[in-house]
Structures are given as structure tokens and as C-alpha cells.
Amino acid sequence: MSDPTQTSRRAFLRGSAAALAGGAATAASAGTPDPLITEVQSWASGLGEGVDETPYGLPIEFESDVVRRNVPWLTADPISSINFTPIHALDGTITPQGCAFERHHSGAIELRKEDYRLMINGLVDTPLVFTYADLERFPRENHVYFCECAANTGMEWAGAQLNGVQFTHGMIHNMEYSGVSLRTLLEEAGLDAAGDLADKWVYVEGADASSNGRSIPMEKALDDVLVAFKANGEALRKEHGYPVRLVVPGWEGNMWVKWLRRIEVMDGPVESREETSKYTDVLADGTARKWTWVMDAKSVITSPSPQAPITHGAGPLVITGLAWSGHGKITRVDVSKDGGITWETARLGKAEEDSKALTRFYLDTEWNGEDWLLQARAMDETGYIQPTKDQLREVRGENSIYHNNCIQTWHITPDGEAENVEVS
Amino acid sequence: MSKFLKATVATCVLATPVFAEGYGLGREALPEEIQAWDVDIRPGGAGLPEGSGDVWTGEEVFADYCAVCHGDFAEGVDNWPVLAGGFDTLADKDPVKTVGSYWPHLSTVWDYVNRSMPFGGAQTLEPDEVYAIVAYILYSNDMVDDDFVLSDENFAEFEMYNEGGFIVDDRAETEYTIWRKEPCMENCKDSVEITMRASVVDVTPEETAEEEAAAQVEDSTQVAAVAEDAPAQEAPVVAALDPELVAAGEKAFKKCSACHQVGDGAKNRTGPALNGIMGAAAGQAEGFKYSKALQAMAEEGLVWDEANMTAFLTKPREFMKGTKMSFAGFRKESDLEAVIEYLKSHAE
Numbered sequence: 001m002s003d004p005t006q007t008s009r010r011a012f013l014r015g016s017a018a019a020l021a022g023g024a025a026t027a028a029s030a031g032t033p034d035p036l037i038t039e040v041q042s043w044a045s046g047l048g049e050g051v052d053e054t055p056y057g058l059p060i061e062f063e064s065d066v067v068r069r070n071v072p073w074l075t076a077d078p079i080s081s082i083n084f085t086p087i088h089a090l091d092g093t094i095t096p097q098g099c100a101f102e103r104h105h106s107g108a109i110e111l112r113k114e115d116y117r118l119m120i121n122g123l124v125d126t127p128l129v130f131t132y133a134d135l136e137r138f139p140r141e142n143h144v145y146f147c148e149c150a151a152n153t154g155m156e157w158a159g160a161q162l163n164g165v166q167f168t169h170g171m172i173h174n175m176e177y178s179g180v181s182l183r184t185l186l187e188e189a190g191l192d193a194a195g196d197l198a199d200k201w202v203y204v205e206g207a208d209a210s211s212n213g214r215s216i217p218m219e220k221a222l223d224d225v226l227v228a229f230k231a232n233g234e235a236l237r238k239e240h241g242y243p244v245r246l247v248v249p250g251w252e253g254n255m256w257v258k259w260l261r262r263i264e265v266m267d268g269p270v271e272s273r274e275e276t277s278k279y280t281d282v283l284a285d286g287t288a289r290k291w292t293w294v295m296d297a298k299s300v301i302t303s304p305s306p307q308a309p310i311t312h313g314a315g316p317l318v319i320t321g322l323a324w325s326g327h328g329k330i331t332r333v334d335v336s337k338d339g340g341i342t343w344e345t346a347r348l349g350k351a352e353e354d355s356k357a358l359t360r361f362y363l364d365t366e367w368n369g370e371d372w373l374l375q376a377r378a379m380d381e382t383g384y385i386q387p388t389k390d391q392l393r394e395v396r397g398e399n400s401i402y403h404n405n406c407i408q409t410w411h412i413t414p415d416g417e418a419e420n421v422e423v424s
Numbered sequence: 425m426s427k428f429l430k431a432t433v434a435t436c437v438l439a440t441p442v443f444a445e446g447y448g449l450g451r452e453a454l455p456e457e458i459q460a461w462d463v464d465i466r467p468g469g470a471g472l473p474e475g476s477g478d479v480w481t482g483e484e485v486f487a488d489y490c491a492v493c494h495g496d497f498a499e500g501v502d503n504w505p506v507l508a509g510g511f512d513t514l515a516d517k518d519p520v521k522t523v524g525s526y527w528p529h530l531s532t533v534w535d536y537v538n539r540s541m542p543f544g545g546a547q548t549l550e551p552d553e554v555y556a557i558v559a560y561i562l563y564s565n566d567m568v569d570d571d572f573v574l575s576d577e578n579f580a581e582f583e584m585y586n587e588g589g590f591i592v593d594d595r596a597e598t599e600y601t602i603w604r605k606e607p608c609m610e611n612c613k614d615s616v617e618i619t620m621r622a623s624v625v626d627v628t629p630e631e632t633a634e635e636e637a638a639a640q641v642e643d644s645t646q647v648a649a650v651a652e653d654a655p656a657q658e659a660p661v662v663a664a665l666d667p668e669l670v671a672a673g674e675k676a677f678k679k680c681s682a683c684h685q686v687g688d689g690a691k692n693r694t695g696p697a698l699n700g701i702m703g704a705a706a707g708q709a710e711g712f713k714y715s716k717a718l719q720a721m722a723e724e725g726l727v728w729d730e731a732n733m734t735a736f737l738t739k740p741r742e743f744m745k746g747t748k749m750s751f752a753g754f755r756k757e758s759d760l761e762a763v764i765e766y767l768k769s770h771a772e
Contacts, residue, residue, distance in 0.1 A: 032600050079679070095643075106543065128453055129453045131450075134449045160621060167628060209544075210540050210546070211540055213537045216488075271466070272464070276532050279525060284515065287589050288590050289593070291592050296595070334607060342612070352625060373616060384603055384604050395598055421622065423617060424616060424617040
């Protein structure tokens, strides 16, 4: 146990090698009856757990490695920090709340519904205060949206760094939200006082100690922003802003203010710390872009990937991944096995894809132990094609931190392992 | 505001009437309530309360409330944010973005410090203290002299170094025009070479759930080993430990580990190393610079036991007025109990 990195690397390889051997065993056992079938197993004879054993169920113990993980060296402490969704182990598009990434600026607070207040003030006809119960009496809507931190893939600007799609692309989740449109609440307070809405803004702010606040142009506020209190059918988790958070479809996660407590109609942006010091993108010449709210089209292969190597040997292989765009729907995803020389079009997971939500794609193919340089490339309904990292760096340099939506490459080796690499 | 915005707002707003009838829900916000919550400060200083503060006062307040994390000169301790310096580095390979080198508006500094700092004790500063701290941050950035006084009256005059350093999102022109085109499907490049590998950098956290479990088992065997080696008079403490509570305490200690270390090779960091702290006299960590407040209580003979540790960790600043430990205090009694048990498990 002298060198922990060594051990875990070995454990990693051990996992896949064992599975490979297992695959071989099954194949070779055509002549030998499988005891799992021929012998009566304990679970086929005795009894399982009764109902109510776990009033709120958790995943079965065998799935205990499908959890959020963080990268300790990224931040000074875990209270103002981030962790990552285990997207390598998920399928479909909905992210279960319990493993959806967290980002707090002063920790996840516990705020009871009874203690919840939402204020709307500023350039409105009547400044209002709502309780949680009030919010539930407005007409509700349901929408599925992705929430991506602008810093997702931010550690990869200067080169391939983190060996796992959870770490390179896991600052994202996708949930079905239930809530009231922000437009409805603004109308309730009345916008006559704001006059011409074209140059107005709303400032939104959270109830936690960081009081994270962001300025949103009125056009977006009246378009599709949601004041949400349920996700995937149940109450928000405390780490995602229980009891009420803002949902700002297609725009960077930092604007999705959690524990939403105040909405102020203003005639200009506040230029808060989160929209000046942070969430601005430094270009090569040192000037910085601000108000880069939209998350551009992006995709990544989630399996195979470094945390999800190929363990079944040669033959049929399902390549799968996720694609999304803050501009609308994903219309197409292409996959390359040779690092971008040739591409084939993948199959999208649903007949009708949601807008500003995760899209699942599949390429049902065959792998016979080749060396592959696997890539995915998304295209959205505006015709935007996901760029390569070099294309991005050409325009922006290496210091933007945020909004890295480059094409990702996994090197698949003949033993089925995958590694995060960068290619020419 | 971008051109895109202006054009589309007009159409969107005109197309659908904004003024529906309303549901009559909620109640009118009272002026006192708005005043309590609406504290944002705008560029130029709109929203500032009356008041002022000078650099020297700022230095004192900063030393008391901020320096544990941000350093005496706002240079940043360990991984905590750096607030000063870094001028003219924004085009470098590793830009140093600080209040001085990067922030475009002074209002943002006042607004953020007032609302969000100190970390763990937000919204406890008086307006004059915030003016003084902001003056001191400017001073530590060499942006003002030591006799500078910042007030609501001279606030608007102040120009930040990087005020002109920002442009509004121009991706529509500089990127979308290039990347909205027919994608290439074949012979898209001549050759492909691997130019960089993540395994070379090797910074990926690789712990699996299994190993974490194994590590925990190891930890508890360590506790057992300590029990065997421990001198006679310490044995009862260790023997009485509840392993489950210790394990829970290890988790709860995450709230402390930003600043404190325990166990083998524990060093002083933002806070003193805490090995053997239970049952020990306060303020004895070698080489650690305690606050006057803690030193005074140590001189009065403070010895850490369950009762006073509980009081301290529930409300550090109430138990020890003037302590520089900026931890808000435990809310959950169960966490507190567990952490104390965990501290006991590190008897030395």
C-alpha cells in the first residue's frame, strides 16, 4: 500500500482484465453447463427484503461506484467547490438527482419550505413577496433541460489532463423541471414601471451566504426561464437549491441561481463578482469576453471511455455518448474512429429530441481489437458544428477557462482500455 | 447590450402581451424588507450606504477577518484566492486575475465583500468596515496611498486598472460564422498524430469506492494500534471510542480540513494542527500564530474538554470574541459530537 496511485491504477486494470477473462470463460464454456443456471441459487430459494425496508430507495450496493467525485486539487476546500456527474456509467438522458454534479460557493444550505421567501422588486408596479405555497398556486410547466457549468472541460484547455469523462465532462446534468415561468411572476408584479423592456435586466440572487447573483437580460427572462421547485418528479435536492432554484435553459450553470430569494428588475446589469471576476473568458491578448451566457453545441462519448473500457473482447460494440446545445436541438452527431479523418453518423436515442436538453446517441458497431482514436462531433439546429480544440484555441488562446466545447478524443488500445489524448 | 438583444427583445415583447391580468398571489413587499435584501451595488456606486473607511483601519479589519485565507497582504494563503498583484499578466501563459489586475468595477469589490465575505461569516461587516477593507485591498494592489480614505462620496471617481479590458460576447461574429457549415465526412485531414496524453500529466483522482472502504478499515485498525501503544493514562480515552462515531466524525471533519490537519505528519495550515487537542491546553501548537483572543484564554488556563469544545465549535466567535477562526459553527449536534470523537481518536 506504499503508493496509492499505483494501487488504484492496478485495481483499474484488474477490473477490466478480470472482466475480459470472464468474457472468455463464458465463450469457452459452451460445453460446460453454467452452475448459475443448473444449480438452485440462494436468491431463487430464500426470500428477499420486504417492502418498506428502505422507505426511500438507494441504488443497490453493486452500483456503489456510480457516484459523484471531485478533484481535490482544484479548489481550496470542499465548501466552495465542484464535483462531477458519473456520466460514464449512466444511459438515457435524465440524470438522477443523487448523482448530479454539485457546485457551491458557500456550501449546500438547508432551507425549509416554511422559511422560504421570494421577493420581486426594482422597476415593477408592485414589489411582491411570495411564499413557497404561493408559488404552487401559479400555473406550472414541465421541461427537460441540461445544466452545464461554464467551466466544464475547463481543465483541458492547455492539453489532455484528466483521464475520465466524469472529470472532463461531468459538470453537467439533465433533469425534468416543474415550476412557474419567470415571465408569469414578473407579470404578477407588473412591468409597466419598467417602461421600454428592450434595455432592461433582471438581477437574480440566492439565499445562501455566497448570495450568488447574476444579471439576465429581460429578453431571456421573458422567454424560457423557469422558477423550478421539482426535478425529475420530486423536490429538488438541497445541493441543487431546495426548495426553489432558477432554470435558465441553454445558459451557463452559474446563472441557475439556487435557493432563489430575490429577483430585481433593473435598467442595467449589476456586474457582480460572478459576472466580472468569474465567468468572463480571457482571450489570448488579455482582453476578456463578458456576457458569454450561451453554452455552444458539444458532445462526448461516454462509453467506451477511460472509466468505461471495453471489457467484452472482440465483436459487437455499442459506442454511446451525449450531445447538447444551448441554442436548441441537436440535429446530428457524427463519430470518428480515426481521430477525425473519416466520420459516420450516429443514431439519436429518441424520435423527437428535446431542445436545450441532453441528447443520447449510439453507434452500433464492431470492434476487433483495433487501435482507435474515438471522437464525437455534434451539430445543432442552427447548423453550428462542434469545433476541435485547435479551432477554439486559434480564436481564444488557452486561458479562457470557460466554454470549452471542443471535440474530445479517446485513444482505445487493443486491450480495450481508453485514454484521454489530444491529436493533431 | 448586444445588437442581437436589442433587435430580438423588440419582436419578442411586441408579439406577446406581457401584461396579463395577474393572479393576486403574494403580498406587497414592505420597504424595510426591500431595504434588508436589496443591497446590490451597481457600477458607479448606486446603492452604497453612507460611510467611509481608511487604509489603516482596513488593514486591521483585514488582518482580523480575512488574512487567515487571503494573506496579510491579500496575496492568498495556500489555494485560497489571491486578491492583489498580477498586473499586466492577462496575456501571459498563466494570467493572475486579481481585484487589481482584472476586476473592471470597484462596486463589485464593495458588493462582494459586503455580501459574501468573510467566508463562513458573510453579512456580518459594518458598512464602514467594508469601506476600510476595500480601501486596504486597493492599497495592497498599490492603487492608492496609505492615507487614502474611501467613502460613498469619492467612490464614483475611482477608476479600475482593467476597466477597459472587457468586450461583449462576440462569438456570433468570430466563431459561429466559421463553424456553421457543412461538416466534412471523409479525408478530412491527411494524418493524425497523438500529441498529448492525460496519463503523462497523471492528475486524475482514481480512488474507487472499494478502495475508500478499504482505507476506512485501515483507519480503524490504526485507531486500534494507537490504543495498544498508548501510555497508560491515555488508554481509557481511546478505549472508550465509538468507531462508528469516529467514522462519522472523519466525514464531518471535512468542514475543518480546509484549515486544520490531524493525524500522521499533521502540520499547521490556516489553523493549527489538532493532534492530541482534546484534553490539552489551548494555544500550544508549535509555531502557530494564535490571535490575541485565543492567547488570552489560553493564559487564563483554557483546557479543551467536551463542554468548552462544544461551545467553541457551535459558535466560535461567541465563545471566543476576536478569534481568527472563521468557521460559522456546527448546526447539527450529531456532527459536533462526531467531530469531537474523531479528534479524540487522534490522541497524538
